[in-house]
Amino acid sequence: MKSGIFVFDGTWEGMLTAVFDAFSMKIQPQELVRIGAQLPIFADTIHEVQTDSGHAGRVWKGLTAKLQSEALAALTASFLSELEEMDMPIFRYIVKVFISQSGIERDFTDPDMLSVFSTARKVRGEKHRVLQFMRFQKAADGTYFGIMEPLYNVMPLTVAHFADRFADQKFILYDKRRGFGYYYDGDRPVEITMPENLSHISTGKLDSDIMDSDERLFQQMWKTYFKAIAIKERMNPRKQRQDMPVRFWKYLVEKQD
Numbered sequence: 605m606k607s608g609i610f611v612f613d614g615t616w617e618g619m620l621t622a623v624f625d626a627f628s629m630k631i632q633p634q635e636l637v638r639i640g641a642q643l644p645i646f647a648d649t650i651h652e653v654q655t656d657s658g659h660a661g662r663v664w665k666g667l668t669a670k671l672q673s674e675a676l677a678a679l680t681a682s683f684l685s686e687l688e689e690m691d692m693p694i695f696r697y698i699v700k701v702f703i704s705q706s707g708i709e710r711d712f713t714d715p716d717m718l719s720v721f722s723t724a725r726k727v728r729g730e731k732h733r734v735l736q737f738m739r740f741q742k743a744a745d746g747t748y749f750g751i752m753e754p755l756y757n758v759m760p761l762t763v764a765h766f767a768d769r770f771a772d773q774k775f776i777l778y779d780k781r782r783g784f785g786y787y788y789d790g791d792r793p794v795e796i797t798m799p800e801n802l803s804h805i806s807t808g809k810l811d812s813d814i815m816d817s818d819e820r821l822f823q824q825m826w827k828t829y830f831k832a833i834a835i836k837e838r839m840n841p842r843k844q845r846q847d848m849p850v851r852f853w854k855y856l857v858e859k860q861d
Contacts, residue, residue, distance in 0.1 A: 608649030614638040616683055619691070620660035622653045623698050632699075636691045663698070670701050675709035678724035684757040685723050693719040731758040735765055737852045740775060741809070742816040748775040751808045752855055757782060763793045780805060808855050 610625070610633040612618040619636075626633060631651065637643060643650065668676060683694055697716040700708045711717055733754070740748040748770065759779045763786045766777055770788060778785030778798065786793040804810050810819070848856075 608633055608651055609644060610636050610651050610653055611639055611643070612636060612653040613655055615655060616680070617657055617660040618653055618655040619683065619694065620663040620698075621655050622695060623663050623702075624656070624659040625651065625653055626695075626699065627702070633692075633695065636695050638688060638691070641688070667698065667701060671709060672707075678709075678721050681724035681727040681761070682720045684760065685727050686757050687723065690719065690723055727756045727758060727761075730754050730756045731761045733849070733852065734758055734762050737848065737856060738762075738766075738777075739855060739857050742819045743810055743814050744816050746774060746816070748773065749778070749804060749810055750775065751778040751780055751785075751805070752852070753781040754779065755851075759785060763788070767793055778805070780808070 608631050610622050610631075612622045622633070622636060625631070629651070631649060633651075635644060667679070671679070679694065679697065682690055693716040697708065697714075697720050700714070700716065704711075708714060708717055734752055738750045738752060740750040742748055750766075757779070759777060759782075763777055766775060767788050770790075772790040774790055775788050776785060776796070777788070777793075783800065784795060784797050787796045788794075798805050800806065804814070812820070
């Protein structure tokens with residue numbers, strides 16, 4: 605294969621399209637660069653990947669046929685890390701899936717496989733923190749509102765859990781860092797965006813005029829309970845910060861004055 609630079613849009617479909625292009629054009633990218641990033645000075649070829657859902661779908665179909673569900677989940681989770689330094693390991697891993705005669709997901713000597721699975725582990729860890737620390741506030745119309753700023757793009761991995769938990773109740777699950785979230789109407793979640801200047805987006809707290817009349821009482825009761833179960837003699841701030849990272853505190857009712 606020839607070598608070159610591939611420029612793609614940073615989306616998952618763009619990544620899969622880049623793999624399709626590499627095989628169809630017989631070009632092995634020496635680098636995969638996102639649109640807007642600085643290009644290397646020297647390159648044999650610069651190819652701009654035009655994201656194509658059909659081509660991406662064919663690559664994904666091939667991956668589902670070759671990888672077990674655990675490996676597929678690790679692959680997509682590692683991409684949700686949004687780490688640009690993971691673009692090439694993910695790309696190379698996918699290519700190896702298609703050219704390898706033995707299962708690449710079992711080759712623990714392969715550096716790209718190890719990078720994908722170790723990054724996926726970090727993303728899943730962040731997902732579980734969101735599940736653990738998400739606090740919902742009830743609005744006057746009965747909708748529950750939860751907001752966070754996770755390190756990785758894990759909201760897509762959590763929405764099914766909350767939809768199952770809330771059953772037929774409505775909720776908004778929002779990622780402030782990325783400016784998008786999900787609205788669940790009691791039937792299915794829909795991706796949404798909201799203006800950053802909304803008070804409950806900028807502060808993470810519902811204003812009293814849109815908060816359910818009992819919500820403030822429930823919050824106070826939760827704070828009282830949290831303080832009541834705390835044993836001063838056993839307090840360990842360092843351990844608490846390990847178990848409950850400080851970056852989540854601004855959205856935790858029990859950590860607010």
